Amino acid sequence: MPRILFNLCLLVLLAVPVPAVRAAPPADYFPLVPGTVWIYRTNIGQDLIMTVGGVGQVGGVACRVLEGIINGMLTQRECYRRNGGTVYAYVRAYPQGNVVLTPPQPMLMLPPKVGHGWVWEGKAGEAPARVALQWARAEQVTVPAGTYATVQLYLEGSVGQERVQSWRWFAPGVGMVKEDSVAQASDGRAIRVYAELREFRPGR
Numbered sequence: 286m287p288r289i290l291f292n293l294c295l296l297v298l299l300a301v302p303v304p305a306v307r308a309a310p311p312a313d314y315f316p317l318v319p320g321t322v323w324i325y326r327t328n329i330g331q332d333l334i335m336t337v338g339g340v341g342q343v344g345g346v347a348c349r350v351l352e353g354i355i356n357g358m359l360t361q362r363e364c365y366r367r368n369g370g371t372v373y374a375y376v377r378a379y380p381q382g383n384v385v386l387t388p389p390q391p392m393l394m395l396p397p398k399v400g401h402g403w404v405w406e407g408k409a410g411e412a413p414a415r416v417a418l419q420w421a422r423a424e425q426v427t428v429p430a431g432t433y434a435t436v437q438l439y440l441e442g443s444v445g446q447e448r449v450q451s452w453r454w455f456a457p458g459v460g461m462v463k464e465d466s467v468a469q470a471s472d473g474r475a476i477r478v479y480a481e482l483r484e485f486r487p488g489r
Contacts, residue, residue: 312457318488325480397436416442428481446471
């Protein structure tokens with residue numbers, strides 16, 4: 286009898302479905318949740334506030350709008366869409382006008398893998414453009430908002446006669462925490478953009 290009971294118990298245990306163990310979702314290096322806010326301290330002496338807003342349309346494709354505000358004024362609007370692990374930029378709008386990226390530019394390939402790189406060639410508005418990007422290295426970075434384990438993204442490229450080099454640091458669950466970029470204008474002027482995360486507010 287004990288042997289029969291043991292076999293019955295074993296059959297019951299085997300028949301009970303075991304809950305599947307689900308892997309934790311990958312950390313998001315570019316949160317596109319509505320209401321997400323990044324506040325950056327910049328080298329121009331004024332904060333840049335980036336906010337994830339609603340949904341925009343570019344060529345019939347829905348994308349998430351990011352708005353940049355400096356000193357209360359809207360300075361830029363960008364439209365991004367995620368497809369699998371790739372984040373694409375579709376359009377950038379400035380006070381001077383809109384710049385549509387054709388084809389959409391893969392800005393991030395996630396999750397980041399040090400050494401992995403990719404190249405985008407196309408048009409920014411009417412200007413020919415080429416940008417090479419690479420996840421350069423893992424690095425701990427301290428900014429006013431705190432200390433983060435990041436992966437640095439290096440990019441260099443050209444838009445028309447202008448050239449750019451940029452180093453950007455991305456932290457899981459937060460996004461970009463630091464940027465150091467230099468643009469070489471067609472007239473030879475060098476324009477530096479430096480920003481450090483001062484405050485982060487996740488969306489809901």
